[in-house]
Structures are given as C-alpha cells and as structure tokens.
Amino acid sequence: MRTYRLVTACPDRVGIVAKISGFLATYNGWITEASHHSDQASGWFFMRYELRADSLPFELDDFRRAFAPIAREFDMHWQIADSAVKKRVVLMASKESHCLADLLHRWHSDELDCEITCVIANHDDLRGMVEWHGIPYHHVPVDPNDKQPAFAEVERLIEAHEADAVVLARYMQILPPSLCERLRHRVINIHHSFLPSFVGAKPYHQAAQRGVKLIGATCHYVTEELDAGPIIEQDLIRVSHKDSVEDMVRKGKDCEKMVLARGLRYHLEDRVLVHGNRTVVFD
Amino acid sequence: MRTYRLVTACPDRVGIVAKISGFLATYNGWITEASHHSDQASGWFFMRYELRADSLPFELDDFRRAFAPIAREFDMHWQIADSAVKKRVVLMASKESHCLADLLHRWHSDELDCEITCVIANHDDLRGMVEWHGIPYHHVPVDPNDKQPAFAEVERLIEAHEADAVVLARYMQILPPSLCERLRHRVINIHHSFLPSFVGAKPYHQAAQRGVKLIGATCHYVTEELDAGPIIEQDLIRVSHKDSVEDMVRKGKDCEKMVLARGLRYHLEDRVLVHGNRTVVFD
Amino acid sequence: MRTYRLVTACPDRVGIVAKISGFLATYNGWITEASHHSDQASGWFFMRYELRADSLPFELDDFRRAFAPIAREFDMHWQIADSAVKKRVVLMASKESHCLADLLHRWHSDELDCEITCVIANHDDLRGMVEWHGIPYHHVPVDPNDKQPAFAEVERLIEAHEADAVVLARYMQILPPSLCERLRHRVINIHHSFLPSFVGAKPYHQAAQRGVKLIGATCHYVTEELDAGPIIEQDLIRVSHKDSVEDMVRKGKDCEKMVLARGLRYHLEDRVLVHGNRTVVFD
C-alpha cells in the first residue's frame, strides 16, 4: 500500500494534533499509523503519520503547499515522503563482508525498500559479491599518506548517485569533517561496540581487555566527532571468559548486522527524528 | 502530574483522530502522551491519550457528558480514568512468596501506583510479610473436596474491597468460571511458562522434559479457559542442560516477578486494551 | 590449531574423569577445552574434550584402539573427531532464501567450518545464488500427489554426497519417517516458532492469532514425529500489536537465521550430545 509519511517536530503546545489531524480529515486523509512524542525535558513535540496515498485528493506538491501555513504557525521542522519513491542508498565497505552481504541480501529479497545505487569500497575484495547483485562497484583506494583525493572521489560519487543515505557498512575509514557536515543525518555508521563504551579502533580488543560480559553494536548518524553522533539503534549479545577476541569478533558480527539493518530500515521509513544529539525512533 | 487517561476502541475510519483531538483542543486540553493503533486485520482503531488534568476546564463527569456524543458517532468503546484515583487491587497468593513480596515492595516504595486493599491466600504462611506492610491478610483455605465455600468467600471479599483488579500472584488455584466471567479483564494471572507452551500444572517440569533452551512467564487476563486468556506481557530467560528443574524454578521466579509487575503496571495505567482474545498494550 | 574432539557419554560413577584424563596425560595430550556434565535426573555423565592434535603421539586410529578398553570399562558411547576433517553438509531449501543465504555467506567467509557439498531444493529459484558460490544445485521437485520419487532422489543425493549433516534451511517439506530414522541426529531443521508452541504449518499466523508478545525459532534434530525432535538451540524476539503477520515473518527471519547458524555450528564442532529427546550442548 502506497503511503505518505508526514514527519514533524516543533515546540509543544495545545492543539498541534487537532490542527494536523483536522487538516488531514478535511481532505479525507486516512491515517494508517500515527506516532507522537512529547519530550518533557526539551518541551518539543514529535510526530509521524502514515497516510494512505489513495485517500488524499492531491499529490505531494499540493500537500506541501496546503500544509505549509500550518507548519509555519507551529514553527515546525517537517517533511513528507512518498513510500513509492525509493530512497537512493550508497553503501560503503572495506574488506569485511558480513554487513554488506547482509544488506545486499535484504535488498535482493525485497525486505529493504530502497535503491542501492552503488557500493564504494577502499579494497577490491567484495566486487564479485556486489556485481552478482547487479550493483555498480567503485574501488576507491585510500592512500594513508594522502586521503584527500580518495575522499574527493567518494564525495563526487555520492553526489553523482544523488544518495539519500550513505551507509558505512564497516567502512573502517573516518570520513573528513566537511563530508560529515555536508551529509548531516544522512550518513549511517555501524560501530562494533555498545557506545559510548569503546570508542575508536579495535573495540572488541578493548572489550576483552575490560572483561565485559556482553558485547554490542551501535548504529548512529556520523558527525564530526568520532563515534559520538546520534544513536539510532543498539543491541548486545552475551559473551564469557570462554570467548577469545576472535570469538567476540565472530559473535559481534551477528549483532552488527542486525543493528545496522534495523537502523537503516528505520531511516528508510522516515522513522528517525533527530533532536540535538538524540533520536526519536518511531518503530 | 495529574492526568486523565482517555482510552477508545472503534471501527477504523477517516476522521477519528481529528474529531477527538479537535474536541480536546476546543477545551484547551494538553496531550502529554498519545498512542494510536490501526489494526489492519480487524479493521479496528485503538487510542489512548494522557491529558494534563489541570489543562481542562472540567472534571471527569463533565468530560464524559461532553464526549458521549462523539463516542456514539464512532461506536466507540471508551473510558476515561483519573490518575489521581488509585485503582484498588486485591492480591491473591498461596505459599510461594516471590511474586507477592515483589509487588508489595514495589507498592511500598511508591513504584506501583495503586491501593492494595488486601491479600487473600489459601495458606497462612505469608501473613507476617503482608501485615508488616500494613495490609489486611485474609486466610481462605480451599477444601479440595468442596472448593465452592472458599470461592464464595473469595468473591465476597473481592466485592467488599471493591477491587478494580485482582492479581493472582502464584495463587495456584483455578478460579470458578462464574467468577472469571464476572471479573472479565480484571483478573490478572502470572503463568510460569511461555504460553501457549506448557499450559496447566508443573510447567517447569514440562519444560525440562521437552528440553527447551529458554523458560518463560506469561501475564494474562484470566478467562474461563485455563491459561488461554488475552496475553498482556511475556518474557523468557535462558537455561541449559546444566539447569535442573529446581534451577529452572529458581531462575523462572525472576522472570515471573518482572513479567507480572510489568503487566500489572500496564493495567493500572490503563495501557491494555483487549480486543477479542488479544491485547493492544500502549507501553 | 588442529584439535581432536573426544565426546563421551556413560552412566555416572567415580573415576571417569581421572581415567580419561590420566589416559590423555600418559600420552602427553594437551587439553585446550574441557566440558563435563553430570545429569542428576538420568544419572548419566557427559564429557567433551578438545585436545591439541600435535601434542599426541598418534593419529585417530591409534587413539581409538588405545581408548577402546577404557570406553568398554565405563560402557561409554563415544566418538573422536579431527577438526582438520571438515564435515560434509547438504543444505536443503525451498523458495525462501534467508536461511540459505545466511549459511552460504558464513561458509563463504570461513566462519562455518564445513564443506557444503550441494544444495537440494524443491524449487529452482535459488539456483543462481548457490551456483555463484560454486556449489552444485539439485532441483528435485516434489509432486504433492506422489512424493516418494522425490524423496528417493533426495536420499540418493544425500548418500552420494556422503553427508555428515543435512540442514533443512526452510525446506518446507516433511521428510519421510524412514529417512528421518536413517539419518538420526544428522538432520537439522529450523522451525519458525518457539517449540513446543505452534507446531506444524504457519506458526507466525498461529502466533498472531494467540497474541504472543515474542516470536521465536527452534533448531532441532529431525525425528519421525513432526517438530518434536531434540532441541539444539532456540531464541526469540519481541513483537507487539503493531506487528502484522507479515512483520512477524520478516522479524522472525532474523531469529531463524541466527538460531540455525548457532545450532549448526554446535553440531559441526561436536558440541551437541543427544540423550533421550534432550541435548547437552557444550557451547
């Protein structure tokens, strides 16, 4: 079923729901899913509606025009998206295949509703797997002594592919701040620890060193500060003294895959609202 | 903060949210929490709003009068409750203390927002614990050869205490169908298995026999059919070949306590809507 | 590191560990992993040792000859396996790709230590994916009016491939009892429910109907009785009223993949000991 997804955020006050739902009812809009959140701490109100596209008498442009005055009245940040327009996703990877293979399979089996426009990788190892799926593979090696040219090419590719989302599927390189800034809330990373524990390199080694009893993964938007962006989704799995670092790496992969897939899905379905450095996720 | 909790269920159609939120906005009602669910399978729409009591110009009786025409228009099942009016709860127990002690402590430490009017038990073992909390304890032994007099007394006590909810905190007796019928959706049981697995007696023994790798607990409303009522909450914990039945009983207790406490909390906060034999839980 | 895996089960009594570990020490055998279980209920003792192959002065045949008298003395069921000899695995599938793709990727990325000798499927849909991995694909359609020829062919293929394990990766067909009997404790199935709940067809529909709050998956050895064989591994994930049957199917897939992969891994590493209808899993 084709739906429109209306997402709004504004300072909380009386009458927001009435105004918006009244507007929708005026046009006979059928709400199939409605989520609200009043954040007591910040005094903001967040909302996401899914509407049957065929219940409304107009297309998105008309919707936008008609809704704009209401949005202004309430100082809303807002957007509306059409479920029939697939988001364009660029995947970035390195040598590790587990997250990439997982996303490709979900896409291939129609579980992940998006267009994967290309894969960019700093190694050539995963080309065969990607190309079997009929997806272009761009090998952009990163020279450790001069990363700038590689990131310029990465940026060029992302723009050329008109990416709505960039997914770092264990890309293992730190994007330059300017790129993070430009693609704010559009670059999704999977970090292989339960953040804020074990920021940076080799988190499973850090976890083994500290002797934690669970290891985790965190899906978050990338910001200039390493591993510090708004968290979309997290999960953990149990480990014990029996698990070597290698075991943790292996077990952690399953956690990474699941957390990244869930986080990306929320993003693709316009379920993630960022406020400050935190997210509202209407799952 | 004192709130009113408005809960509605009706056949889904366009305009419900607009009508209700419009009604509330008319009276300047401030929504602090809003939950909606459109059930595709049944075509029903469920809703729960929490409203700041001090934002509305009238008390609940006036609210009810003003809202009634809207409710009729949409064929709603509905209710509104005042968070300042504590629900009256009767706890029922047998010899096992873990669920009872857990609920008593949550109540004692102001975590559970209700009035515990009394404890009814078919044994006298737990009297000291209950009376230390200042709660009346009624010992109503059940004669296995003639249970009717005991259940008549139980029913009398429940009525005398004007119970909004009856919690079977491992009561271990099956209530007569007439009582289940009378107290429909007001009697909450904790069953020590992940239903529908292991209905009836000795579920941990059944679980050990079958060799399952997790054991669970289920909080549900009691109906005439044993362990088959609408499920409010469930959870499980991992076991292994190392766990004897006694270990399962011990580990399972923690699961039972948590699941019952969560389920009761949902009920007390008017978060559980029953539709057919299933629940919508706006947690 | 190449290891030998010695697995024993026998009636419990004093001196078993001393006898076995004494035997091993005599030959300078280095134990890298040792697991024991004394089952109080049955009075049986289970054991699994991993030994550094290079610490022992002989190969497996000599080991077997030397160990046989001890095994006889204690009435042991026992076996020893060489980690360097990969087990031969036949995968069986239907149209659903998620479990198959998951296992293939784990194998392809060297996470799953086995040889996948072929895939047998009753539909031809997954051929491309399988053949990309360089694995033979046998399409054996099952005629619903006469399944016998198909299962004869399946049996022939399993024998021709000298399978140590057959994995039903959502094969969706019930194997004939004679084949189950023949391949006792070698056929691994993934059932898409938390058994013993929702045996048989369409378990997610059954789960939605009952209104459970978690859905699960069960990896078990196949026996003549449907979905009743010894359970190797299980897990669950949370669902709510928001999840339609389709959502359950989607979420459940992740659970199925993980549970099957873990269960198969235990089997491949000789970590599963079956006793009656239950398993000891030395994870």
Place this chain on the structure above:
Amino acid sequence: MRTYRLVTACPDRVGIVAKISGFLATYNGWITEASHHSDQASGWFFMRYELRADSLPFELDDFRRAFAPIAREFDMHWQIADSAVKKRVVLMASKESHCLADLLHRWHSDELDCEITCVIANHDDLRGMVEWHGIPYHHVPVDPNDKQPAFAEVERLIEAHEADAVVLARYMQILPPSLCERLRHRVINIHHSFLPSFVGAKPYHQAAQRGVKLIGATCHYVTEELDAGPIIEQDLIRVSHKDSVEDMVRKGKDCEKMVLARGLRYHLEDRVLVHGNRTVVFD
C-alpha cells in the same frame, strides 16, 4: 547435598586435570560438577570442582594437607570450601531499598545460601525492613566533611562480623582505598550502568544525555579505582525516547537487582575466579 568446592588457578600445562582428578579418584571422590577454562591469552588454567562431601573419607583440613603437594607442584592458587559452611555477608545500603529488599527476600526464602550478619547504612530509613527480617541494623552516618570516623566504624563492624563478603547494595558512598585494598575481591558493588560506560555519579542521567537505547547494570568487585574493578556480571534492558530519566531509574532498578543477585550468588558459590582485572565465572 553437601559438597566441597575446589577452585584452582595455575599456569597451564599437560597433566593438571589428570593429576587432580587422579587424586580425587584415589579417595573415591565423586565429582558432581566440573568446570575448566584454558585461557589462551594468558596461558593460565582455571578449574572448579564440586565434590560430594560424603564420598570423601576426610574433612577439609585433611583434604588440604593431602592436596597441598599437588598444588605446590603446579604453582596453584587454590582454595576449597564447604557448602555446609554458610558465608557471612554484610550488606551496606543507603536510602534506596530495591537492591536491599531483593537480597533480603532471596535470603528469607532460602534462595540465597548465606548468613546475613548485619546491614550497615548511612541513613536510618531502611531499619524497619531489615529488623523485620531479624537482622541487626547499624546506622553509621557519613559526615561529608570528615568521612574517616564513619569508615573506621564500618571497618570495625565488618571485622566484628567476620564478613566473608561485603555487598554494596546501592550504598552510594565511595569506600576508602585502604578498605578496598584490605577487602580485595570480597567487596561486591552494583553500579547502575553498563560499565565502562557512565562511570561515576548519576549514570542514568548520563545515559539519557547520550541517548543510548539500552541501560544496564554491572556487578563488580570494588578496587581502589572507581567503577573499574573486575566485572562479575552485567545486563541491560531496552529504553526509548519515551523514557524520561525517572523511567530509566525505575526500569534500571530491576536490572540492578537481578545483576547483583546473580553476581552475589556466583560469589557465594565460589564460581568467580579473578585473574588480573578480569573474571572467570563458572556459572
């Protein structure tokens, strides 16, 4: 069943299991539970045996004398404990009752096998609950400007009660380094975060600030460095944007109680072996 619990740790080499189990078999010792761990990273070997006390021909003193030469041969750290000798536990608390009430109930219902010799608290709020259980309550207020006298009194009480274990059940005061040092691996703390995230004060506020999707609790041995001691047990529960800090505090309590109870149980049953800053937990 009365058992002896033999726990050893030593550099790994060939023949340890054979030597120890041979020793036990010589005296007809019946092993009811055996756990081993070879730590590849450190090259150490850890072991825990439970033995039926009635199967051995001598008491613990004789056992110790007979075993000492073996221990010396392998440079073992070792100890043997009698399950019939209850460990003496001092509980310390402040104003928050949830962990204390939970432990008291587990002890009261014979789930926790120990003697609770007294409760020490820096406030007087929990006296009634403690004394109802028949346990002495010592109110030792801590003067924020001069904590020394209070901690001197705490130390005196711990010594007077001959505590085998001291449990900080949300005590909220930092013990002086000298006391930590003296009671090394005998003081158990529950920290209300998933360490190493959110060390120090107000971890739930820190968690809300960071926007994590799960909150946790950590049971660890207290060392001089705050919240940095060897971790015994951890767990987490899911939260969302809907949860205020107050909700996190409430939900977190359940996690704290469970994690502390499990950690203490492991300690009481001699299941925790500390090596460096990490633990081997034979659960």
